[in-house]
Amino acid sequence: MSVAREGALRRRLATVLAGVAALAGVAACGSAESSTSAELRARRAALAHVARALLASREAVAREGAQARIAWPLIDRGIPRPPQQPAHRRRTRVTKAQLRLEAAERKRRSAELARRDAQTRQAVDAAAAAAAKLPAQLVSHPEELTGAGSPIAGVYELAAGLIANGSAQVAAAISPPPSASPAARAFQRANVNTYIVSFYDGNFDMALLGKKLQLAYEHLGGARAFRAKLTPEQVTEIAAAYSPAAEQLRPHPWHGLVGD
Numbered sequence: 523m524s525v526a527r528e529g530a531l532r533r534r535l536a537t538v539l540a541g542v543a544a545l546a547g548v549a550a551c552g553s554a555e556s557s558t559s560a561e562l563r564a565r566r567a568a569l570a571h572v573a574r575a576l577l578a579s580r581e582a583v584a585r586e587g588a589q590a591r592i593a594w595p596l597i598d599r600g601i602p603r604p605p606q607q608p609a610h611r612r613r614t615r616v617t618k619a620q621l622r623l624e625a626a627e628r629k630r631r632s633a634e635l636a637r638r639d640a641q642t643r644q645a646v647d648a649a650a651a652a653a654a655k656l657p658a659q660l661v662s663h664p665e666e667l668t669g670a671g672s673p674i675a676g677v678y679e680l681a682a683g684l685i686a687n688g689s690a691q692v693a694a695a696i697s698p699p700p701s702a703s704p705a706a707r708a709f710q711r712a713n714v715n716t717y718i719v720s721f722y723d724g725n726f727d728m729a730l731l732g733k734k735l736q737l738a739y740e741h742l743g744g745a746r747a748f749r750a751k752l753t754p755e756q757v758t759e760i761a762a763a764y765s766p767a768a769e770q771l772r773p774h775p776w777h778g779l780v781g782d
Contacts, residue, residue, distance in 0.1 A: 561668075561669075562742065562743075562747075564668050564669065565668055565669030565670065565671070565742055566669075566742050566743070566747060566748060566751070566752075567751075568666075568667040568668050568669050568670075568671030568672065569669060569670055569671040569674075569735070569738055569739065569742060569752065570748060570751045570752040571661060571667070571671060572660065572661060572667065572671040572674050572675050572735070573735060573739075573752050573756060573757070573760060574752075575657075575660045575661050575675070576660070576674075576678070576731065576735065576760050576763070576764065577756060577759065577760060577763075579656070579657050579660065579678075580759070580760070580763040580764075582652075582655050582656050582657065583656065583728065583763060583764065583768075583769070584763060584768065585652045585655070586649070586652040586653050586655070586656055586685060586725075587725065587728075587768050587769045588652075589645070589648045589649040589651075589652040589653075590649050590652075590653075590685070590689075590721070590725055590769075590771060591771060592645050592648070592649070593642075593645040593646050593648070593649040593689075594721075594722070594771040594772075595773075596638075596641060596642040596645055596646070597642065597646060597692060597718050597721075598718070598722075598771075598773060598775055600714070600715060600718070601642065601692065601695055601696050601711070601714055601718075602635065602638050602639045602642055602696075639696075642696060643693075643696050643697055646689065646692050646693045646696055647693055647697075649689045649693075649721075650686075650689040650690050650692070650693040653682075653685045653686040653689045653690070654686055654690070656682045656685065656686060657682065658679065658682055658683065658686070659679055660675045660678045660679060661675055664676065664679070669738070669742070670734070670735075670738035670741070670742070671738075673734075674731060674734050674735055674738070677727055677730065677731060677734070678728070678731060680724075680727065681723075681724045681725070681727035681728040681731075682724065682728070683724070684720045684721070684723050684724030684727070685720075685721060685724030685725060685728070686724075687717070687720060688717045688718065688719075688720030688721030688722075688723075688724060689717075689721050691710070691713075691714070691717035691720075692714060692717050692718055692721060694710055695710040695711050695713075695714040695717070698710060718775065719775050721771075722771050722774075722775050725769050725770060725771050726769075726770055726771070728764060728769045729764060729765055729766045729768065729769035729770040730764075731760075731764035732760050732761035732762065732763065732764035732765045733761065733765070735757065735760055735761070735764075736757055736760075736761045739752065739757050
């Protein structure tokens, strides 16, 4: 996916989040009881439908979150740089012992870089593989959703796209395909930080879904209104699966650069 596609995903996410904020404003101004019975039934049905889809996806989301937490500390400051040849310098009065010490230090650093590179490559590949198994779309006909179910499904879709695309692009920057030209490899590495942040953002947004659904459930009447269609126990499971504890990555990508 190109940088332009990444930008389009972010613009769509901003639009959906604006819809969530507007929905919260409506909730603050009036109660669910002010809506007609038909509207309430439609909103509750949509939220229950989205909740069932979130429950069905939680194992894939949990696997992705677990792999992401392994990979993230290895890439939060960028991907490993390829080893560079030491700059040539004129040597004066260098003993053989000093030369041996310098050669041993270069060997140690090279081995450490190789170890770090292999560890990062393995972790990012595993994260990308787990992300690729996330359902790209939460429900089959999102355009038919109404009420809070619609923005929740939209945020899920965009978060899954950011995670899958971001992790795949980071993996490609670390291990470019053999057919990639030097220019393509340079472009991939030059833009890798954008994809690293996308990987973080997708998991961050996924972590918000549990609380959003929980608030919508309460606003639309809770257990008494939904009955067996969506139980408090199911809502609690969703809130735990799509929570900062389960999905948000730490440290923040800007940790230490600006005030947290």
